[in-house]
Amino acid sequence: DTAVSQTPKYLVTQMGNDKSIKCEQNLGHDTMYWYKQDSKKFLKIMFSYNNKELIINETVPNRFSPKSPDKAHLNLHINSLELGDSAVYFCASSYSNSPLHFGNGTRLTVT
């Protein structure tokens, strides 16, 4: 199936831990994104990569570090998790100016 797939779907962890979320797209898109959706459903862009280069880096704590080993993958590593990091994290991809295709999301719960 052609899609944007991210893993894991659910992630429950304790404060202070480090965790990673992986994202892969097989749509041939050149741009990938991470969005955070909070409990009020606000969707905020965190990062964007175009052909493995970081092009958008919003005001996000340094504990969040994206990595794009190739243009089909964009992973998100989070250090020293905090309660406020609990949210749904969506990966998405697109051609440069085209609409976004979203993954199914990773629901992160920090206890």
Added chain:
Amino acid sequence: GQQVMQIPQYQHVQEGEDFTTYCNSSTTLSNIQWYKQRPGGHPVFLIQLVKSGEVKKQKRLTFQFGEAKKNSSLHITATQTTDVGTYFCAGQEGGATNKLIFGTGTLLAVQP
């Protein structure tokens, strides 16, 4: 920075009633996109509007882009229970990054 606001935040309608959500940007947009997110799901692209004053229709959905390219609306005629979800507009800035800023969303509940 750029902000995109939507009203209302929440709308509850009886099945068969019409529904409209409005989207306003603090800056002029190069284009506007609309997405639908079903409960527990992920945002799914519906449509993109590019031209000033553009109107597009998809079955019972009508999308409009304002003349000044700063506002947009989505109108659903005769809602059905399958229309339930959160509708987001997303405005794209011009420039090098073409950042897509999502609106605050409107949650539509449809009572059968």
